[in-house]
Amino acid sequence: MKTSGLNYRHLYFFWIVAKEGGVTRAAERLGLAVQTISMQLSALELSIGKQLLEPQGRRLVPTEAGRLALSYCEQIFLLGDQLQDALDEAEAGKMRLTVGISDSLPKLIAFRLLQATQTMNKQVRLVCMEDEFENLLADLALGKLDVVLTDRTVRAGGSLKVFSHLLGESDMKLFGVPRLADKYRGNFPASLHHAPLLVPTRNNALRGRIDTWLVQHKVRAEIAGEFEDNAMLNTFGRNGMGLFFAPSALAHDIEDQLGAVLVGDAPELREHFYAISNERKIRHPAIEAIISAVHSGLFAH
Structure with a gap:
């Protein structure tokens, strides 16, 4: 050796x-x-x-x-610190899951996914880190993370040996504070002409689908803001700066937590959710629990 x-x-x-x-x-x-x-x-x-x-x-x-x-x-x-933590947690009958959460992933979706780990027989200690997608992939490749939760897949033929696992998908709805919803709900989606929209930046996969959806419906909305971070987008939406798209699976959470209400459905728009790992086959029990919860209808609404 x-x-x-x-x-x-x-x-x-x-x-x-x-x-x-x-x-x-x-x-x-x-x-x-x-x-x-x-x-x-x-x-x-x-x-x-x-x-x-x-x-x-x-x-x-x-x-x-x-x-x-x-x-x-x-x-x-x-890694030395993680090893010591892992040994201590194993002795105490606990399990550790270090998760990277892409800044473009809706935080409510991340919560839904990770909530599944809290119903396991073994106690799971979550360590969550948020960053840009590329930085998280680098940390995953270096062994700093067990999994990355994101809304996009890894490009084929990349230099990093990581694997994308589709967790699920959800169609989208348009939301806004009641004042804006009342103004733009009628005759949806034609009513969105010149409506203020809050959208992801162009490096987000969902942005391209939103632009296509607007063109298909012959709508020329006003882009009031573009956001790299989904939580920031939601904050501006909650404060009435514009209308925003969110997964229909989160409709009740959007209303309860952001005070926003439904403007209209956009079933042609779909957002996908992925787990990125270093393994082609998922072996971490906590990640397996997440996948099992998704297959049991986690995103049903």
């Missing part, structure tokens, strides 16, 4: 020094002597044959080699 020969204690000291910006602050954080930290750093640089830190003013900053090493350190020690 081949080993790197790295001393991970030395590597840990380098990581702390790089984060703290100096040996003195790192020594204070670790409760060790400055000389001890300096000797460990020198030993690490000697063993790998490269300088990892260099002075910049009063601080120590990573060299080019140091920045590369630092990126690996982040992964190594994050």
Whole structure:
């Protein structure tokens, strides 16, 4: 078995020094002597044959080699923390699910999906992180996430070895605060001519379908706002800036939580929901529970 020969204690000291910006602050954080930290750093640089830190003013900053090493350190020690957590949770009879949630995915949909994990026989500890789709895929590939929940699939032939699993789909409805709904509900969808719409940005798959739907119905609405983040879109919709589309499966939640009411149905518009994993076949029990809940009619309305 081949080993790197790295001393991970030395590597840990380098990581702390790089984060703290100096040996003195790192020594204070670790409760060790400055000389001890300096000797460990020198030993690490000697063993790998490269300088990892260099002075910049009063601080120590990573060299080019140091920045590369630092990126690996982040992964190594994050996985180390996750390992310790996983062992502790396994001993306590718990299960951990680290989930990436795409910023374009409706948060109520994410809640519906993850709620299924709370009815399992084993207690599930959820760790949820929200970010842009591409960043989440990178974290998934690095093992920082168990699964990514999103509204789009991964392009075929990409550089990352990840797999898309279709969870479900829902047709769409148009919602708005009562003032706007009363104004634009009659003769829907022709009534939407010059109506203020809140829509996703053009890098969102749903946006293209919305544009096509408007053209098909010969409607020239006014785009009052474009949003990368679905939660932000809903916030503006709740405050009456414009009408917005949402999955029909969430109609009751939209009315209860956002104070918005139905303007009209858009059954031709459909939003899809995916789980992205590192495995072609899902094996994590908590993700299996989500898929089972979807197949049992999670999005029925």
